Amino acid sequence: MAFLMAFRKGALTLQVKFALYNALSKALIIAAFMAILPLIVEKVVYDHIDRRLTARSDRVLLIIQRGGIDDIVLEQDCSFESYNILKEDFVAIYPILDPTKSTSTFKIDNEAWSIEGEKLEHRIIRRPFTYDNQLYELNIGEGISSIEELKSTIQKFSFWMMLGVVIISIFLDLGFVSLLMRPLNKIIGNKLKPVPSPSSFDFTEVPSSTFEFNRLDQRINEMMHKLRDAFQIEKEFISNVSHELQTPISIIQNRLENIIIEGNLSEDVMIRLTDSQRTLSRMSRIIKALLLISQIENDQYIKTESIKISSLINEVAEEIEDRTNQREIKLMVNVDADLEYSPCNRALLFTMFFNLINNAIKYNKEKGSIAITLSNHNDKFQVEIKDTGIGIEQNQLGTIFDRFIRLNKNSAEGFGLGLPIVKTIASFHQIEVLVASEAGVGTTFTLVF
Amino acid sequence: MNVLIVEDERSLSHEMEIYLTRQNFNCDVAFNGKSASDKLHTNNYDFILLDLGLPDMDGLDLLKEARKMGSEAAIIILTARGEVEDKISGLDSGADDYIPKPFSLAELQSRMQAILRRKHGLKSNVMTVQDFEIDISNRTVTFNGAPINLTKKEFDLLHYLCLHKNRVLTRIQLTEHIWGDVLEDDYESNYIDVHVKNLRKKLSAHAPTDWFETVRGVGYRINS
Numbered sequence: 108m109a110f111l112m113a114f115r116k117g118a119l120t121l122q123v124k125f126a127l128y129n130a131l132s133k134a135l136i137i138a139a140f141m142a143i144l145p146l147i148v149e150k151v152v153y154d155h156i157d158r159r160l161t162a163r164s165d166r167v168l169l170i171i172q173r174g175g176i177d178d179i180v181l182e183q184d185c186s187f188e189s190y191n192i193l194k195e196d197f198v199a200i201y202p203i204l205d206p207t208k209s210t211s212t213f214k215i216d217n218e219a220w221s222i223e224g225e226k227l228e229h230r231i232i233r234r235p236f237t238y239d240n241q242l243y244e245l246n247i248g249e250g251i252s253s254i255e256e257l258k259s260t261i262q263k264f265s266f267w268m269m270l271g272v273v274i275i276s277i278f279l280d281l282g283f284v285s286l287l288m289r290p291l292n293k294i295i296g297n298k299l300k301p302v303p304s305p306s307s308f309d310f311t312e313v314p315s316s317t318f319e320f321n322r323l324d325q326r327i328n329e330m331m332h333k334l335r336d337a338f339q340i341e342k343e344f345i346s347n348v349s350h351e352l353q354t355p356i357s358i359i360q361n362r363l364e365n366i367i368i369e370g371n372l373s374e375d376v377m378i379r380l381t382d383s384q385r386t387l388s389r390m391s392r393i394i395k396a397l398l399l400i401s402q403i404e405n406d407q408y409i410k411t412e413s414i415k416i417s418s419l420i421n422e423v424a425e426e427i428e429d430r431t432n433q434r435e436i437k438l439m440v441n442v443d444a445d446l447e448y449s450p451c452n453r454a455l456l457f458t459m460f461f462n463l464i465n466n467a468i469k470y471n472k473e474k475g476s477i478a479i480t481l482s483n484h485n486d487k488f489q490v491e492i493k494d495t496g497i498g499i500e501q502n503q504l505g506t507i508f509d510r511f512i513r514l515n516k517n518s519a520e521g522f523g524l525g526l527p528i529v530k531t532i533a534s535f536h537q538i539e540v541l542v543a544s545e546a547g548v549g550t551t552f553t554l555v556f
Numbered sequence: 557m558n559v560l561i562v563e564d565e566r567s568l569s570h571e572m573e574i575y576l577t578r579q580n581f582n583c584d585v586a587f588n589g590k591s592a593s594d595k596l597h598t599n600n601y602d603f604i605l606l607d608l609g610l611p612d613m614d615g616l617d618l619l620k621e622a623r624k625m626g627s628e629a630a631i632i633i634l635t636a637r638g639e640v641e642d643k644i645s646g647l648d649s650g651a652d653d654y655i656p657k658p659f660s661l662a663e664l665q666s667r668m669q670a671i672l673r674r675k676h677g678l679k680s681n682v683m684t685v686q687d688f689e690i691d692i693s694n695r696t697v698t699f700n701g702a703p704i705n706l707t708k709k710e711f712d713l714l715h716y717l718c719l720h721k722n723r724v725l726t727r728i729q730l731t732e733h734i735w736g737d738v739l740e741d742d743y744e745s746n747y748i749d750v751h752v753k754n755l756r757k758k759l760s761a762h763a764p765t766d767w768f769e770t771v772r773g774v775g776y777r778i779n780s
Contacts, residue, residue: 353636
């Protein structure tokens with residue numbers, strides 16, 4: 108089970124995989140080699156013995172040809188047998204008395220040979236020959252009891268040698284792979300880590316003599332360059348458009364104000380003008396919000412101030428008090444821990460908390476409550492804003508920070524830039540925003556500093 | 557009161573001129589830096605409303621020039637929002653205030669009056685409407701000496717309406733005055749109506765408030 112766990116998605120690095128593959132493949136090779144080694148040894152040894160036996164039999168036959176068989180065959184029955192004292196080698200010649208029944212052919216085989224009543228395993232060459240019209244069979248044997256010993260010695264020796272070679276080669280491989288992979292690890296470490304925006308991407312070239320890594324690095328850089336430029340163009344576009352729209356909006360706004368003051372208009376026209384003023388105000392706010400977001404993203408705001416988070420929240424709570432009172436919502440601020448936060452942009456943080464708390468009011472139930480808790484959690488300061496509101500459906504949680512997403516489509520209020528503003532200000536201050544929600548129960552926003 | 561409007565967008569300067577003239581200001585308009593500089597050298601102004609994005613020069617240079625000449629005019633910078641907000645606030649520019657565009661003329665006027673109060677020490681920091689006294693410095697409202705407990709927003713609302721007496725202020729104008737500093741995603745709420753309702757309730761506990769008029773479909777007006 109634990110072994111299988113190692114193969115779950117992304118659990119192993121390339122280097123570890125290489126090492127595993129190396130070790131496994133080499134172990135497999137050793138095992139295969141150890142399995143066939145005895146066969147090879149046997150083959151080699153028998154080949155050797157067979158050649159020796161054949162050569163000996165040739166010599167014996169040569170001697171017989173030159174000197175005659177009578178010098179050798181001393182026995183009565185015209186046979187000859189000679190062996191050394193360890194009974195390892197022997198030479199024997201037997202006349203074949205009835206050639207018609209004989210099956211004697213040239214062959215080399217293992218056989219138990221009986222020497223002075225003792226049966227010992229021998230490699231024996233049987234070679235029939237004719238001398239003086241008499242058929243004989245020459246037998247030359249060589250003891251093979253030592254061969255098994257030889258086999259096991261060779262096996263042991265080669266096993267340890269190969270193991271040594273494999274271990275050394277695994278270490279060498281590991282070293283080489285790690286050297287080889289260094290540029291890739293660097294690319295992954297430096298280039299693929301999450302960055303808040305493409306402008307903070309590290310474009311430094313990763314040096315490598317490996318073609319693929321060079322290519323990868325170059326392509327990632329190129330893609331990020333394109334992405335950065337696209338982002339930049341978008342940001343500048345939003346910024347320029349918003350900026351350029353301010354003046355025409357100013358003109359219409361001021362003209363409407365002047366016309367409304369003049370007052371000598373019918374009630375119907377007055378109401379329609381007021382309505383236009385409201386529409387214009389809506390447009391103006393959308394543009395201001397877009398401009399704010401793009402200016403924060405373009406680092407046009409500065410962080411130089413220092414504030415106590417609890418006092419900022421109390422200030423927001425006071426500013427928004429009328430709205431909580433109006434809906435009879437109970438707002439509680441629990442200060443378990445506090446933070447003197449710097450450097451920061453006070454006005455932006457005010458806007459951030461204002462929007463979060465305002466949302467908690469807006470989407471709350473009548474006579475509901477909002478609990479704001481300041482605490483330290485896992486060594487990090489955090490602010491939790493928990494409401495008893497209508498909540499957010501699980502499938503919508505992922506999109507709430509996207510621009511122009513309105514969760515409650517039936518509601519005429521808002522234009523879907525409140526939470527994007529919150530998110531942008533939070534990212535600008537490197538504050539993490541977490542959200543948890545249950546439809547009908549409430550929503551909790553947690554800011555982790 | 558003499559006002560110099562330095563703004564290259566003619567329609568905009570025209571509307572400002574109309575509004576301020578109606579409020580009994582004498583307005584002079586300059587469409588570029590050079591003409592503004594000339595006017596500064598020949599006339600005395602109480603207010604300079606200065607757009608920073610002039611066609612021929614940087615508005616901030618004009619501001620420095622005015623201060624160098626020893627002009628005691630109150631200078632309000634009109635900026636396209638965000639342009640230099642942070643820079644200005646950190647910068648000893650010599651301006652008395654700055655208003656981001658787009659701004660409401662009513663808001664501009666209230667800022668001008670706030671500067672006047674601050675600079676010259678208005679004869680009285682107390683406004684009266686009927687028998688109610690509004691003390692702007694202490695942010696209190698009293699009726700025949702009896703204090704009336706208003707929330708911050710209620711006070712701001714009453715003060716703003718009194719500042720523009722006899723003129724209807726629309727809900728949007730009031731909303732932008734009261735909540736304008738914070739950029740929020742809540743543009744059409746009825747908070748103003750609730751504030752007015754509560755405010756009326758608190759005031760009418762002391763005396764009738766028929767002078768506090770609701771203009772149907774438009775907004776509110778204080779008559780006196």
